[in-house]
Amino acid sequence: MDFNAVRMFVSVAQTGSLSAAAERLSIPLPTLSRRIRELEQQLKVQLLERSVRGTKLTDSGMRLYEHASRGIEALIEGEQAVISDQAQLKGRLRLSLPPAFEPWWDVLAAFQRQYPQIQLSVYTTARRIDLIEDGVDVALRVGTIAHETLVARRMLTYRHVLVASPALIERLGIPDTVEALHSYPCAVWTQGGSATWQLGDQPFTPDSILSTNDYAHLRSRALAGDVVTELPPFLAANAIREGTLVALLADHPLPEQQINLLYPSHRHPSAIVRAYLDFSQGYLGHLASRWN
Structure with missing residues (x-):
């Protein structure tokens, strides 16, 4: 069943007419009408009785609406919850750090003071992890990066x-x-x-x-x-x-070393990941001054 067509059908049932539903959904009326007909053909039942006074649900249409409207409302609530969490920067951020990388402990402490609703899960390892397989959002790496599946945000350079x-x-x-x-x-x-x-x-x-x-x-x-x-x-x-x-x-x-933060190139960075990247880059000027 086509989810978008079902969502259009629910909107028609709630507004009482095809034209009102098309306006609510910001789609052309012919497109909406065609998608509803295709849904009826797919289900092999008539869902709406159309007249000059508007539309009325058939018995089959009422049964579909009772079930579909609950699912649509739950999906909308889920979508709004995700958007709200992103706007408030609330959630979990999974990070990877090299061992004994003490200055980054200061970065993470300052980050959580600014964003207290973000939970950090920090995995410390000298191994070159696979971000997808290991479930890591952002990894800190020292050295040059040559990996086509990763995006590298350079933080700073230094010398041993x-x-x-x-x-x-x-x-x-x-x-x-x-x-x-x-x-x-x-x-x-x-x-x-x-x-x-x-x-x-x-x-x-x-x-x-x-x-x-x-x-x-x-x-x-x-x-x-x-x-x-x-x-x-x-x-x-x-x-x-x-x-x-x-x-x-x-x-x-000794040669210059690079510090980079990496995330997968095919994954759109969440608001939390973007906030972490931007915060780290802004904090590092203060941090690096303590090394000189």
Whole structure:
């Protein structure tokens, strides 16, 4: 059964005439009349008795109206509820974040203060998830994006920082060249295998004493004076300001990193998703200033 035709039939029954229903629905009268005839042909019954004084429901038409009107009203109520939720930004937002991405905790806390009726479900993983299969609305990714099924909203760029503790520097001195790092205990972030640091135009592969996919672990070992390592600026900035870590080889910067928020390209972003994207982008100027 054609839902749109049934909706037109209900409108005719409620207004009492084809012309009034056509006006209410903002469609041409011939189109409405044709769709009602097609519905009658499909059901093989007459639904309306037409006369110069208007239309009247047949017994079959009355039976259809009693059932269809309840369904149409329920659908309209559902549609209005969805529109209302979107207007009030009420609902659930499902997000994916990398592990130890501490600055985004501030973003999410500020977002919920502004939109208290939005519930957040946050899934933390280093795995490149499938947004559709994993049921995620928006994922945060670090690095360049090349995926035709995803839309990427760039948030900001930053560089990691090579660091060591004052205690390690006092023991071994400050490295003045990239090659000098061969004399230092190094720890690297990796998800398996060796890692290479691109320091300016010089690639350097440390003989690492520790490899891990946890930047919080690397920061802990650097603060303890055990290793030289590279950290995201949001994990290093406070320690550098406080003097518990020292930035090394500033004239050989690590490459820029991108932060992107991703959502599926074939899915129209809801008002909640759009609000999250816009809020995050606006909040990041304040956030990034704390890393410098």
